[in-house]
Amino acid sequence: AQSVTQPDIHITVSEGASLELRCNYSYGATPYLFWYVQSPGQGLQLLLKYFSGDTLVQGIKGFEAEFKRSQSSFNLRKPSVHWSDAAEYFCAATGGGNKLTFGTGTQLKVEL
Amino acid sequence: GAGVSQSPSNKVTEKGKDVELRCDPISGHTALYWYRQSLGQGLEFLIYFQGNSAPDKSGLPSDRFSAERTGGSVSTLTIQRTQQEDSAVYLCASSRSSGRSSYNEQFFGPGTRLTVL
Numbered sequence: 001a002q003s004v005t006q007p008d009i010h011i012t013v014s015e016g017a018s019l020e021l022r023c024n025y026s027y028g029a030t031p032y033l034f035w036y037v038q039s040p041g042q043g044l045q046l047l048l049k050y051f052s053g054d055t056l057v058q059g060i061k062g063f064e065a066e067f068k069r070s071q072s073s074f075n076l077r078k079p080s081v082h083w084s085d086a087a088e089y090f091c092a093a094t095g096g097g098n099k100l101t102f103g104t105g106t107q108l109k110v111e112l
Numbered sequence: 113g114a115g116v117s118q119s120p121s122n123k124v125t126e127k128g129k130d131v132e133l134r135c136d137p138i139s140g141h142t143a144l145y146w147y148r149q150s151l152g153q154g155l156e157f158l159i160y161f162q163g164n165s166a167p168d169k170s171g172l173p174s175d176r177f178s179a180e181r182t183g184g185s186v187s188t189l190t191i192q193r194t195q196q197e198d199s200a201v202y203l204c205a206s207s208r209s210s211g212r213s214s215y216n217e218q219f220f221g222p223g224t225r226l227t228v229l
Binding site for chain 1: 115143155156160171217
């Protein structure tokens with residue numbers, strides 16, 4: 001079955017520190033991959049997406065993600081975290097252009 | 113322009129009652145999706161509408177759940193005889209036409225928080 005796994009439920013980092021959120025997928029073929037962010041009381045906002053080509057993709061708010069086919073991973077990174085980055089982050093995938101399969105999310109806490 | 117809007121933002125109901133949740137997609141978006149976000153289950157796909165095609169209902173958890181989309185725009189998700197396990201945030205998203213060979217970004221609404229007592 002198609003699935004997306006985010007192994008870290010909670011992550012705490014200090015402001016200014018680097019961040020990496022893990023995401024692994026299980027699909028028959030390489031899916032389209034996404035990272036979304038959800039702030040309290042807000043809808044989901046797309047940070048970045050990977051369809052094909054360059055395996056390092058840049059997104060909004062200084063985030064980037066690297067697609068690694070050999071590891072079935074699409075980890076999200078940010079070199080220096082800001083307090084406003086505290087939110088829940090979801091990795092998602094689709095194999096056929098419509099419905100998204102989401103991971104269970106990673107709650108990010110930023111310590112000042 | 114306006115984003116996806118959903119109403120009500122919060123709904124509290126008693127077990128056994130029916131509820132209707134509304135979604136107004138972005139103007140011109142032909143694809144509309146419903147997802148459910150609940151504790152322990154994460155975000156789950158419920159149903160997908162694309163233009164005049166038959167909807168993909170593969171994610172609906174039971175026959176108590178139904179959805180319709182009138183005039184290719186506004187959608188209503190109906191839950192009949194609500195149960196406590198239906199308590200969740202129901203998210204709606206819309207996009208330009210999507211299909212097997214293409215993908216257009218889904219824009220999400222703020223959600224409706226449903227609490228079943």
